Amino acid sequence: MxxxxxxxxxxxxxxxxxxxxxxxxxxxxxxxxxxxxxxxxxxxxxxxxxxxxxxxxxxxxxxxxxxxxxxxxxxxxxxxxxxxxxxxxxxxxTPLGMRATTAQQETIEALAINEVALLRQSRQAAKLRIRVDGTVRLEEMVCDGVLLSTAAGSTAYNASAHGPILPLGANVLALTPISVFRPRRWRGAVLPNTARVDIEILEQLKRPVSAAADFTEVRDVVRVNIAERRDLxxxxxxxxxxxxxxxxxxxxxxx
The missing domain is CATH 3.40.50.10330 (Probable inorganic polyphosphate/atp-NAD kinase; domain 1)
Structure with missing residues (x-):
C-alpha cells in the first residue's frame, strides 16, 4: 500500500x-x-x-x-x-441512500453510513406503513419511529433500540422499531442488503414524522424510500x- x-x-x-x-x-x-x-x-x-x-x-x-x-x-x-x-x-x-418526500412535495436525498431513522415529531405516536420490495409487510405500525441500519451502524442507535447486532459479512440490514405500540409483538426484521424499504407516513398532519440519514434531517415527511447504494x-x-x-x-x- x-x-x-x-x-x-x-x-x-x-x-x-x-x-x-x-x-x-x-x-x-x-x-x-x-x-x-x-x-x-x-x-x-x-x-x-x-x-x-x-x-x-x-x-x-x-x-x-x-x-x-x-x-x-x-x-x-x-x-x-x-x-x-x-x-x-x-x-x-456501503452506505444507505435515503429519498425523503415532504408534505410540500419537496424531495431530499441523503446518505447514511449508520442508519436511516424515522421519528415522531410531536406528542402523537407515528403511524407508518412499511413495504419491502414493493410488498406491504406492515399495514399499520403505531410507534415512536423505526430505523433501517447497516451492519456497521448496528452497534449504535440500532442496538440502543434493541435491534440485532449484524456481522459485517452477512450482507443484511436491520429494520428495528422504536417503542412500538402496535403490533405489540413485532420486534423488527433482518433483511437482505438488496432490499428496498418504502415507508409511508399515515395521518401525517396529525402525526408528523421526521427522517434522518446520519447528519441530514428532513421534517414533515410523507414517505421515505431507502436502499443500499452499491455504487458507493x-x-x-x-x-x-x-x-x-x-x-x-x-x-x-x-x-
Missing amino acids: DIENIAFVAARTPEAQESLRRLKHRYGHVAPERADIIVALGGDGFMLETLHATLNHKQAIFGMNRGTVGFLMNAFREDRLTERLRAAARVTL ALTLLFDPEHNLEERILREQFMP
Missing part, C-alpha cells in the same frame, strides 16, 4: 487538535484530495463526518481515537504510524488485532 502522502484531519476538541499538530510535524501532511491515506483523529461522530466529507476522494481512512466511544477508531499512538498503516486490515462499507464504497483501516469484524462480534457477547 502506497502511504507516502498522509492527510491528517481532526475534531475541534483540544485533545484532537494537539494530536493533529504533533502528527503533522512528525509525518508531514498533504490535502485530503492528494493523500494516499487519510488519518482521522476524534471519535465515532467525527469519523462519520470524515466519511461523508471524503465520499468522492476514494482514499482509505484510518481513525485514531481522540473522542469518547471510538468504536470505529483504532487506539491512539504516535509511534510507528506508517508501519501500522501498511499492516492495517481493510473493511469496505468506503474503506476503513483497522489494526489487525482490533479489526471491525471482531469488534462487532464481541459486542454480541457483551453483558
Whole structure:
C-alpha cells in the first residue's frame, strides 16, 4: 500500500487538535484530495463526518481515537504510524441512500453510513406503513419511529433500540422499531442488503414524522424510500488485532 502522502484531519476538541499538530510535524501532511491515506483523529461522530466529507476522494481512512466511544477508531499512538498503516486490515462499507418526500412535495436525498431513522415529531405516536420490495409487510405500525441500519451502524442507535447486532459479512440490514405500540409483538426484521424499504407516513398532519440519514434531517415527511447504494464504497483501516469484524462480534457477547 502506497502511504507516502498522509492527510491528517481532526475534531475541534483540544485533545484532537494537539494530536493533529504533533502528527503533522512528525509525518508531514498533504490535502485530503492528494493523500494516499487519510488519518482521522476524534471519535465515532467525527469519523462519520470524515466519511461523508471524503465520499468522492476514494482514499482509505484510518481513525485514531481522540473522542469518547471510538468504536470505529483504532487506539491512539504516535509511534510507528506508517508501519501500522501498511499492516492495517481493510473493511469496505456501503452506505444507505435515503429519498425523503415532504408534505410540500419537496424531495431530499441523503446518505447514511449508520442508519436511516424515522421519528415522531410531536406528542402523537407515528403511524407508518412499511413495504419491502414493493410488498406491504406492515399495514399499520403505531410507534415512536423505526430505523433501517447497516451492519456497521448496528452497534449504535440500532442496538440502543434493541435491534440485532449484524456481522459485517452477512450482507443484511436491520429494520428495528422504536417503542412500538402496535403490533405489540413485532420486534423488527433482518433483511437482505438488496432490499428496498418504502415507508409511508399515515395521518401525517396529525402525526408528523421526521427522517434522518446520519447528519441530514428532513421534517414533515410523507414517505421515505431507502436502499443500499452499491455504487458507493468506503474503506476503513483497522489494526489487525482490533479489526471491525471482531469488534462487532464481541459486542454480541457483551453483558
